Amino acid sequence: MASRAIIVAGAGIGGLTAALALARKGFRVVILEKADHLEEAGAGLQLSPNASHVLIDLGLQGRLASRVVTPDAISLMSGRSGREISRILLGDAATLRPEAPYWVVHRADLQAALLTEVRNTPTIDLRLGCQFEDVSIHAKGLTIVQRRGTARQEELAVALVGADGIWSTVRHHLFPQARPLFSGLIAWRGTLDATQLPREFTSRRVQLWMGPDAHLVAYPISGARQINVVAAVPGTWNRPGWSEPGEPNEVKGAFISAGWHAMPRMLIGAVDVWRKWALFTLPEGGDWTEGAVTLVGDAAHAMLPFAAQGAGMAIEDAAVLAGCLGETQSEPGLTVPLALKRYERLRRVRVARVQRAARQAGRIYHLANPLAFARDFVIKAMGPRRMLARQNWIYDWRA
Numbered sequence: 001m002a003s004r005a006i007i008v009a010g011a012g013i014g015g016l017t018a019a020l021a022l023a024r025k026g027f028r029v030v031i032l033e034k035a036d037h038l039e040e041a042g043a044g045l046q047l048s049p050n051a052s053h054v055l056i057d058l059g060l061q062g063r064l065a066s067r068v069v070t071p072d073a074i075s076l077m078s079g080r081s082g083r084e085i086s087r088i089l090l091g092d093a094a095t096l097r098p099e100a101p102y103w104v105v106h107r108a109d110l111q112a113a114l115l116t117e118v119r120n121t122p123t124i125d126l127r128l129g130c131q132f133e134d135v136s137i138h139a140k141g142l143t144i145v146q147r148r149g150t151a152r153q154e155e156l157a158v159a160l161v162g163a164d165g166i167w168s169t170v171r172h173h174l175f176p177q178a179r180p181l182f183s184g185l186i187a188w189r190g191t192l193d194a195t196q197l198p199r200e201f202t203s204r205r206v207q208l209w210m211g212p213d214a215h216l217v218a219y220p221i222s223g224a225r226q227i228n229v230v231a232a233v234p235g236t237w238n239r240p241g242w243s244e245p246g247e248p249n250e251v252k253g254a255f256i257s258a259g260w261h262a263m264p265r266m267l268i269g270a271v272d273v274w275r276k277w278a279l280f281t282l283p284e285g286g287d288w289t290e291g292a293v294t295l296v297g298d299a300a301h302a303m304l305p306f307a308a309q310g311a312g313m314a315i316e317d318a319a320v321l322a323g324c325l326g327e328t329q330s331e332p333g334l335t336v337p338l339a340l341k342r343y344e345r346l347r348r349v350r351v352a353r354v355q356r357a358a359r360q361a362g363r364i365y366h367l368a369n370p371l372a373f374a375r376d377f378v379i380k381a382m383g384p385r386r387m388l389a390r391q392n393w394i395y396d397w398r399a
Contacts, residue, residue, distance in 0.1 A: 006161060007029075009132040010164035010165060011035075011128075012163060012297070013107070013114065013311050013314055014317060015163030017319075019031050020118060020121065022321070025326035026329060027123070030124075030127065031118070033126065033127065033128050035129070038111060038115060038128070046219070046312075047104070047105060052101055056099070060114070064109070067110075070090075071090055071219060071220070072205055075208065076387075078210065078376060079210055086379050088384045090102045097395065109222060130146050131148075132145075133147045141157060143156060165299055166180050166298040166299065171300075180240075180282055182278060183278075184236075186232070186235040187231070187279055189229065190272075191228055192227050201218065204224060205219070206219040212366065214231065215362075216231045216232075229271055232279070243275045246274035248274055281302050284355055285352075291337050292337050296314060297313065300351075304355075304359055304362055306361040320346050321340075
């Protein structure tokens with residue numbers, strides 16, 4: 001009889017969450033991670049209620065309590081005038097969804113909490129320095145070839161989950177024609193101690209600064225001890241990867257030349273060390289699943305980060321995937337390949353809608369006058385409650 005093991009390639013946010021969710025369904029899970037040790041990649045994450053409720057259901061609230069920040073509001077700011085256009089009160093969201101708060105968190109803190117939970121779960125085997133290499137399909141399920149240094153090992157499994165990011169080896173093995181596309185945008189990120197900034201920059205809120213051809217996001221992380229800053233600007237540099245050193249004068253110059261207000265420029269100037277990554281996406285409509293192999297998160301549907309849902313969609317994927325595979329143990333005739341097709345069918349329409357929302361948000365954020373003036377007028381006319389209600393279709397999702 002085939003092993004009940006499911007192998008997950010990748011120990012990022014999606015892979016670790018998927019492993020925990022699958023273990024809850026009674027599966028033995030093996031995580032293959034090519035890195036010898038897990039380290040911070042990226043900086044801050046926004047986890048809206050659709051994602052936080054999954055993490056809470058997995059028992060992570062206690063581990064995250066001292067690391068997350070629950071912001072009071074999202075401030076929409078004019079990059080040109082320096083004025084606040086509107087303030088969306090997330091306290092209203094908390095009142096409507098008390099079981100699922102809106103969190104902002106350092107990626108490393110979330111990964112550390114997930115990792116601790118994984119290591120405390122006896123049915124999960126995390127193998128660092130061990131990478132997926134090949135998969136073959138046969139009557140007993142799958143044989144996964146994994147490599148550690150020059151040593152190779154074969155292992156039986158009932159399913160393989162590719163959670164290995166936008167440059168996924170699993171996806172390339174299954175669908176080599178599905179290649180990431182450069183968006184023409186570069187994201188710059190940095191962090192600074194909250195004590196370095198005036199009080200108006202360190203309140204518990206997310207600040208979204210919108211301006212011509214660029215935008216800037218800042219919010220507290222690490223228990224509000226640090227401020228995470230991300231700037232998105234056009235560019236031609238498109239090296240793959242998540243974290244390359246960035247020249248501070250380059251990002252400062254982009255905002256000076258575009259005529260941004262002194263307040264957001266001061267925020268950018270306060271960051272001493274910048275990292276940058278080119279923003280790549282995957283086209284909508286590609287396949288995620290073949291037989292007993294499927295993809296989650298960026299490996300399946302990498303998107304622009306402008307809806308703040310990249311991590312959220314990976315976390316949602318993990319919950320739905322575990323639910324579908326768990327049904328194979330109680331529904332006669334439901335095979336693993338059929339369950340994975342069900343998972344893809346359940347996820348595809350929603351994820352595509354979020355991908356489109358992220359692209360649209362980028363276009364709206366980067367408008368120049370007179371269209372920027374019209375955008376600001378519409379935001380003010382709608383008011384904070386209607387602006388928040390526009391996010392209900394994202395926030396109200398439950399597995």
